[in-house]
Amino acid sequence: MSSLRILSRSLLVGGLTAALLAPGAGARAEPTPAELTRQIEQNSTKLERVVESWNRLNEGIKANQAAVAKLTARIGPLEQQVAQGRADVGRYAVTAYKTGGLGTAEVLLQTADRDELLVRLSTLDQLARDRDRQVAGLGATQRQLLDQKTRLEATLARQAAQSRELATGRKKIEADLSRLYELRRRAYGSATEKPAAKPVAAPKTKTPAASGRAGTAVRYAYGALGKPYRWGEDGPGGYDCSGLTSAAWRAAGKSLPHNTAMQWNVVAHIRRAELRPGDLVFYRSLGHVALYVGDGKVIHAPTFGRNVEIRDVDLMPPYGYGRVR
Template sequence: MSSLRTLLRTVALVGMSAALIAPTAAAHAEPSPADLTRRIETSSAELEGIVESYNKLSEEIKTNKTAVARLQARIGPLEQQTEQSRADVAALATTAYKSGGLQTADALLRAGGSAALLDRLGTLDQLTRQRQESISGFTANQRRLLDEKARLDATLARQAAQARELAAGKRRIESDLAELYELRRQAYGAATERAAPKAAPTEKAPAVAGDAGAAVRYAYGALGKPYRWAADGPDGYDCSGLTSAAWRAAGKSLPHNTRMQWGVVAHIGRSELRPGDLVFYRGLGHVGLYVGGNQVIDAPSAGRNVLKRGMNMMPIQGYGRVR
């Protein structure tokens, strides 16, 4: 009996051990290819949204840099005018001192004295109209210069904050990319798709007239090139980078951001689509270039290459025509 009890205890212990070990083994089971594919699609969609936010910030910084250059171009002449006006006022002070005595000069040079002196010019009749305009111009130039500098300082501050945000966004994207590429290695054995050989013949673009034809031909020329976040060619693209580059080849300027592109195109219906139009997807998180036959050319996601595919590969937000 004792040997039987020993055997039963041993069986019970083995059964308990198996029960304890089994969940642990299941928790560490390798994900299936289908699981990996779903995770890759989810991560790609999230990453594309982050990249498009980065692109939007980059476009805003470009706008700020243009505003800074414009303000600085206006400030330069204002500073020269202010210096000239200051010299004119100094000359007026000298004239006032010589012709009107120390009290007049002192009134001119004191804070607020120029305005007080101008009020008395009608009775004193010591300065000409031209000198009055010089003093008034000095005050106006000073005010304009201060206003322009205040706007410039505010713009520069926004730009500095955006630059810091941009750097943080870049670090996050690079971290997310590393995880995504690792998922692709597990699922497909490689982090990225193999780029098309340079010697391979490219698919011929359809004959499309005008600017739209130039955009379509450019998109066909980009087939097989790798997705590169925040890039607009010629060696790689993200989705809005490809559409902006294609239309840049046609002489049209589009911002490098899907949501901004949606804001500048003419919105059209599906029945109006023609090659060169833009197809916008899933909450303006993705965009492709329509090339006819219910197909678009787009830069899909990190790890993949530019390709032509059916336009209904994901929910469509709307359609746009470049003006």
């Protein structure tokens, strides 16, 4: 089953949230704030999985676009090689005719010196071999060009189909978010947290010093505190969980894919005792990721309607730990 179909099926979360917002039957009591909080957390977790599926698909599309660019860059030179090969064959034909390509019988009749005859025959034979190689090379180049074009067209077709399905998927996610925000409004009186007017200052608790690239990533994460959760984004105005970690390490000169599971696949897996600032902490069976900043704390983009925050590393049971290589 393709990731797109998995993504579409995951979007059935909307049915769950819609049921929560439907008018109650008879004298059914309204959910308590505690019940709404639990429902919000459950649906946020499910929707975050959908977002991470979308992020994975988007990473695939970016890879396809890069492949398309490389293929396009190669097609021009290949076409030039084909044209040059044809021109070379044409020049050989003219040259061979002018230098004696009139047939062995005429050469024998016109040449009295046997050694000269052998030289001319050898030259003609070599020219013929060269011509055969040129023709073979031309054919190989043409086949290579056609193969490159075929792969390019197939990549473009897949990309177009993925883009159409992504557009549909995005609308469904946004509809689910609207329902989720309504749950938050009913529970807390506000659909979303208000973004901080300015970056939240680092806590007074002393954190281990982090130098080098890891230090840059940690400082970036501190600068993102208080900014809103925005699905599919990697800053600077907002972040989802893997968007924050990829942006922090991008600022440090390292490229991480914008997807939690893909980040897990590219980092070095370490033990908890080895954690140091800049490492990644993974949660929810690779459905969530945070940046470790030292002193038992992580910074993460929590979920819909909330802002980037600093929390204890055990904000939920960790799945594993990773170090950017």
